[in-house]
Amino acid sequence: MKKLIAALATVAAFSAQAAELNVAATAVPHAELLEFVKPKLAEQGVTLNVKVFTDYVQPNIQVAEKRLDANFFQHQPYLDEFNKGKGTDLVSVAGVHVEPFGAYSSKHKSLDELPKGANVVIPNDATNGGRALLLLAKAGVIGLKDGAGITATPKDITDNPKGIKVRELEAATLPRVLTQVDLALINTNYALEAKLNPTEDALVIEGSDSPYVNILVARPDNKDSEAMQKLAAALHSEEVRQFITEKYQGAVVPAF
Numbered sequence: 001m002k003k004l005i006a007a008l009a010t011v012a013a014f015s016a017q018a019a020e021l022n023v024a025a026t027a028v029p030h031a032e033l034l035e036f037v038k039p040k041l042a043e044q045g046v047t048l049n050v051k052v053f054t055d056y057v058q059p060n061i062q063v064a065e066k067r068l069d070a071n072f073f074q075h076q077p078y079l080d081e082f083n084k085g086k087g088t089d090l091v092s093v094a095g096v097h098v099e100p101f102g103a104y105s106s107k108h109k110s111l112d113e114l115p116k117g118a119n120v121v122i123p124n125d126a127t128n129g130g131r132a133l134l135l136l137a138k139a140g141v142i143g144l145k146d147g148a149g150i151t152a153t154p155k156d157i158t159d160n161p162k163g164i165k166v167r168e169l170e171a172a173t174l175p176r177v178l179t180q181v182d183l184a185l186i187n188t189n190y191a192l193e194a195k196l197n198p199t200e201d202a203l204v205i206e207g208s209d210s211p212y213v214n215i216l217v218a219r220p221d222n223k224d225s226e227a228m229q230k231l232a233a234a235l236h237s238e239e240v241r242q243f244i245t246e247k248y249q250g251a252v253v254p255a256f
Contacts, residue, residue, distance in 0.1 A: 019227035024059035024071035037234040075212035094232035099188030102202030118182035124168035132185035
């Protein structure tokens with residue numbers, strides 16, 4: 001009887017320490033990073049369940065509605081715009097990495113080769129669309145009006161010497177239309193999924209000093225939970241830094 005009581009006490013103690021986190025992520029590199037830290041978290045009593053999404057909207061909605069605990073796919077400017085537009089109050093838990101944003105073409109080998117009236121596609125969400133236009137402006141393809149920043153839109157283009165035609169499409173679809181356009185500005189996670197190598201295939205790419213750090217996001221009510229903090233610590237480990245550096249070869253850069 002004493003042995004049974006002791007065994008039950010042990011199980012109860014373990015159950016009290018055990019926790020579960022359901023985290024949304026885009027496939028590359030976010031879900032890969034989460035899968036990498038899953039065994040380490042298991043050793044600490046945290047079961048990590050990774051739910052892969054292909055869009056930038058549902059991961060936030062499902063966390064806000066408490067269907068999921070956290071997500072890992074976005075940068076702070078995108079989160080700020082989402083919270084503002086949807087009335088949510090999601091918060092950053094930890095900054096993990098930067099994915100330098102790039103411009104790709106299957107028809108041209110340099111931006112100088114872009115023809116007059118070139119068809120250019122960019123993400124249709126406010127911050128990544130603005131980020132794409134800022135990259136084009138920095139490369140000299142277009143000029144933007146003074147003060148145009150991360151939320152710039154095609155209406156803010158003031159100088160367009162090649163007369164490029166800019167269309168906005170859902171970010172996830174951009175790799176699929178690459179062969180149909182002259183230039184596509186693609187988020188690195190989607191570029192990697194499409195087997196593009198940002199450091200080799202992009203005609204122009206942000207530097208490693210990009211301010212768009214990808215963040216682990218949760219709600220105010222669970223961001224400080226023990227399990228969430230263990231996940232944040234695992235994503236900031238030296239093992240993760242080495243994993244990012246070796247696996248992605250500059251296409252993804254540690255931000256810690």
